[in-house]
Amino acid sequence: MAGDSSSCGGGGGGCGANCSSASAADDAPEKQLGRISIATGAGASCGKCGGGAVVAVAGGVGLCGECLRAHLFGKFKLAVTSNAMVRPTDFVLLAFSGGPASRVALQFIHEMRSKAIESWDASNSQALPVFGMGAAFVDESILSSKPRHEVELAIEDIKSIVSSLLPADKAMHIAPLEDVFSTESVDGEGRLRELVGMVDDDTGREDFLRCLRMLALQKIALENGYTKIMLGSCASAIACHVLSATVKGQGYSLPADVQYVDTRWEVPVVIPLRDCLAQELTLLCELDRLKTLQLLDKPCSSINSLVASFVARLREENPSREHTIVRTAQKLKPFSFNKFSANGYHDFLPSRLRPKFQNVDSDESTFSEVLCIICRSPFSESELQKLESAKHEAQKKTDLYTAYCCQSCHFQILPGGVNLYDHFFSLLPKVWTERVDTASARHSSLRDQIDDYLLEDDDDGN
Amino acid sequence: MQSAPSTRAGSRLCVRCGERKAALKRPKTLEQICRECFYVVFEDEIHRTIVDNCLFKPGERVAIGASGGKDSTVLAYVLSELNNRHKYGLDLFLLSIDEGITGYRDDSLETVKRNEIQYGLPLKIVSYKDLYDWTMDDIVKAIGLKNNCTFCGVFRRQALDRGAALLKVDKIVTGHNADDIAETVLLNILRGDIARLSRCTFITTGEDGPIPRCKPFKYTYEKEIVMYAYFKKLDYFSTECIYSPNAYRGFAREFIKDLERMRPRAILDIITSGENFRISTTTKMPEQGTCERCGYISSQKLCKACVLLDGLNRGLPKLGIGRTTKGGAGADGNGERPGKQKERNRSSLQGKHGNFDF
Numbered sequence: 001m002a003g004d005s006s007s008c009g010g011g012g013g014g015c016g017a018n019c020s021s022a023s024a025a026d027d028a029p030e031k032q033l034g035r036i037s038i039a040t041g042a043g044a045s046c047g048k049c050g051g052g053a054v055v056a057v058a059g060g061v062g063l064c065g066e067c068l069r070a071h072l073f074g075k076f077k078l079a080v081t082s083n084a085m086v087r088p089t090d091f092v093l094l095a096f097s098g099g100p101a102s103r104v105a106l107q108f109i110h111e112m113r114s115k116a117i118e119s120w121d122a123s124n125s126q127a128l129p130v131f132g133m134g135a136a137f138v139d140e141s142i143l144s145s146k147p148r149h150e151v152e153l154a155i156e157d158i159k160s161i162v163s164s165l166l167p168a169d170k171a172m173h174i175a176p177l178e179d180v181f182s183t184e185s186v187d188g189e190g191r192l193r194e195l196v197g198m199v200d201d202d203t204g205r206e207d208f209l210r211c212l213r214m215l216a217l218q219k220i221a222l223e224n225g226y227t228k229i230m231l232g233s234c235a236s237a238i239a240c241h242v243l244s245a246t247v248k249g250q251g252y253s254l255p256a257d258v259q260y261v262d263t264r265w266e267v268p269v270v271i272p273l274r275d276c277l278a279q280e281l282t283l284l285c286e287l288d289r290l291k292t293l294q295l296l297d298k299p300c301s302s303i304n305s306l307v308a309s310f311v312a313r314l315r316e317e318n319p320s321r322e323h324t325i326v327r328t329a330q331k332l333k334p335f336s337f338n339k340f341s342a343n344g345y346h347d348f349l350p351s352r353l354r355p356k357f358q359n360v361d362s363d364e365s366t367f368s369e370v371l372c373i374i375c376r377s378p379f380s381e382s383e384l385q386k387l388e389s390a391k392h393e394a395q396k397k398t399d400l401y402t403a404y405c406c407q408s409c410h411f412q413i414l415p416g417g418v419n420l421y422d423h424f425f426s427l428l429p430k431v432w433t434e435r436v437d438t439a440s441a442r443h444s445s446l447r448d449q450i451d452d453y454l455l456e457d458d459d460d461g462n
Numbered sequence: 463m464q465s466a467p468s469t470r471a472g473s474r475l476c477v478r479c480g481e482r483k484a485a486l487k488r489p490k491t492l493e494q495i496c497r498e499c500f501y502v503v504f505e506d507e508i509h510r511t512i513v514d515n516c517l518f519k520p521g522e523r524v525a526i527g528a529s530g531g532k533d534s535t536v537l538a539y540v541l542s543e544l545n546n547r548h549k550y551g552l553d554l555f556l557l558s559i560d561e562g563i564t565g566y567r568d569d570s571l572e573t574v575k576r577n578e579i580q581y582g583l584p585l586k587i588v589s590y591k592d593l594y595d596w597t598m599d600d601i602v603k604a605i606g607l608k609n610n611c612t613f614c615g616v617f618r619r620q621a622l623d624r625g626a627a628l629l630k631v632d633k634i635v636t637g638h639n640a641d642d643i644a645e646t647v648l649l650n651i652l653r654g655d656i657a658r659l660s661r662c663t664f665i666t667t668g669e670d671g672p673i674p675r676c677k678p679f680k681y682t683y684e685k686e687i688v689m690y691a692y693f694k695k696l697d698y699f700s701t702e703c704i705y706s707p708n709a710y711r712g713f714a715r716e717f718i719k720d721l722e723r724m725r726p727r728a729i730l731d732i733i734t735s736g737e738n739f740r741i742s743t744t745t746k747m748p749e750q751g752t753c754e755r756c757g758y759i760s761s762q763k764l765c766k767a768c769v770l771l772d773g774l775n776r777g778l779p780k781l782g783i784g785r786t787t788k789g790g791a792g793a794d795g796n797g798e799r800p801g802k803q804k805e806r807n808r809s810s811l812q813g814k815h816g817n818f819d820f
Contacts, residue, residue: 203725246651247721247728251735303724310717314652317713324654331656333740380738411727 562597
């Protein structure tokens with residue numbers, strides 16, 4: 001997905017794994033290693049196994065390559081298992097950008113699966129199936145200036161990386177971003193270009209693309225029967241997202257984006273690398289010689305990149321700052337959709353873990369948040385109030401659509417002049433606007449039924 | 463984007479009144495307006511903030527924390543204007559703290575003394591020397607330039623309250639502006655301080671205490687305050703503290719300035735975020751008690767000022783600095799630098815790896 005799966009949708013702030021690696025990956029691996037292994041002199045031995053030379057410091061302990069790997073895999077696995085992210089019956093789609101974060105996610109989930117297959121083979125009953133998996137790459141090259149042949153080479157690389165782990169051919173999905181329009185428009189390419197071109201704000205355009213990217217992933221998942229989407233969003237990407245969301249006034253909806261589980265979408269999204277730093281992941285790719293590639297050439301004039309460079313400076317001052325930022329955001333109250341709550345969902349959990357989820361579920365209200373049609377952020381109190389009054393004043397569909405945009409999308413994504421709104425909304429993917437249509441249709445069909453008996457046009461009686 | 467055409471506003475008309483020549487680009491909105499309209503919108507916004515948030519009641523005595531700097535000078539000026547214009551019925555006072563910093567505070571206090579005459583507001587000065595028997599000069603001599611801001615911040619907070627009590631005021635107003643508050647929001651996120659994060663955007667704090675404090679400039683941009691002071695030719699003091707030039711603002715401040723350049727409304731957006739954060743009401747707030755020694759509000763047995771003072775008097779100035787005693791220090795983020803947080807091992811979840819057998 002043009003380099004950025006680590007930060008799609010629920011996850012990152014448009015940078016993270018990619019930004020940090022872009023700055024350090026190719027030209028200065030030594031520098032990168034040097035920075036991460038501060039505080040321990042060269043030649044110090046691993047604080048965990050006492051064996052190999054220290055390559056990184058995590059949690060105040062110097063780790064050798066092997067222990068770093070175990071440390072990261074442990075975090076990943078703990079996140080997956082203790083949140084019931086992947087059930088034996090699941091079919092997991094990994095959003096793979098080629099960057100270090102999603103590369104590690106691919107490696108780790110593949111490993112978990114291989115182990116599960118091994119134990120399945122060995123078990124007597126073979127009662128539980130082993131989850132299936134695939135990978136998806138969203139090709140955004142149509143919007144970038146990269147020459148076509150470079151993109152094609154990169155896609156070949158991505159295919160070869162994935163096929164080395166997942167032999168089945170159908171497990172790799174490469175979809176151009178314009179495919180989000182495939183069912184409703186002949187010229188998806190033109191429509192995408194026009195739509196994106198209407199967003200004036202640089203930051204808004206980046207965020208808008210992220211929304212479209214998530215839609216593309218959802219589409220791939222739905223069409224191919226996947227039941228979960230896994231993103232490579234890592235702690236660094238999420239730290240960036242925490243700050244950029246704050247800066248964009250999205251403080252209310254922020255906690256929705258920093259949880260392991262996000263069921264706002266038709267296909268739930270999970271982010272098991274939430275507790276790993278981009279630097280650690282990049283280092284692991286180098287140590288294990290995991291091939292990564294960078295397909296990103298994004299403009300650096302957005303708030304997202306300003307935040308990314310701010311976070312980079314903070315990291316230099318204190319390497320665990322990103323963890324602190326993520327932890328702050330985790331202390332905010334999550335939403336009801338930030339966990340799996342369907343009946344029977346946790347049946348496959350080990351009995352040891354099951355009570356933890358069942359207790360939480362019992363007193364949970366149902367999913368009732370109003371979400372922005374573009375970015376799917378839950379509406380805050382004041383946004384809800386505005387929406388209510390706008391609903392009553394809405395003359396035409398466009399007014400209604402506008403009312404269903406959160407204040408942040410309203411400012412940074414909707415086009416400059418109000419007169420352009422009609423056109424803009426007509427270009428948006430239908431799935432987005434249809435949500436509003438069905439909601440309002442329900443209301444007006446009720447009204448139609450009693451229309452003959454109403455004496456005034458104004459429903460409120462004022 | 464949102465920016466207005468960047469051509470220098472030579473002959474443009476003010477977008478607000480459409481009559482006079484535009485003289486400036488308003489930092490908050492980038493609208494090109496004339497000077498008169500700038501005064502009107504600037505003062506009106508503050509008036510609205512005061513009215514919408516019910517900051518004052520008629521007949522109240524209000525102390526303006528006055529340092530002589532731009533924020534408090536503009537605050538004193540605007541507040542006395544609005545008080546007259548909109549008949550708030552407030553008794554206003556200037557309250558200054560003399561930290562005892564030669565070459566800095568003595569000069570800025572001269573400014574406040576001139577303000578006293580210019581605005582006709584009675585002035586009360588309380589000094590560290592009188593309250594604690596230590597001046598900042600003495601403190602720096604004793605402990606050096608490291609951590610001296612901690613002492614100053616803790617002492618100032620208490621000194622303001624003590625001065626206010628002497629003046630028998632009902633409220634203290636401070637010149638904290640939108641940039642300050644946005645910065646505090648960010649710093650609290652960077653530090654993981656969820657309790658402070660939840661209250662740092664309150665426009666009024668300390669309502670349960672003896673003297674509440676409020677910030678009428680909560681939504682006012684620093685740049686506009688400077689602009690106002692500049693055009694109104696207000697008499698203010700603009701030297702930085704000699705003991706912490708540039709020190710306590712650091713990265714976050716710079717970041718906010720960069721942001722503002724890119725998107726002026728970002729400052730307001732940060733405040734909005736801060737107001738809307740979903741912080742569960744069960745978040746632990748420090749329990750408020752009183753200091754056994756001086757009777758000042760404190761969450762510990764002794765208030766922070768007494769602990770610090772104790773250290774100074776016993777020749778152990780490191781006492782009370784650092785992580786052991788939390789809370790009480792510094793008004794929401796002012797002065798304190800982000801302390802080094804210890805990485806806590808957070809795998810409290812049972813078992814090393816929840817073994818999940820497929």
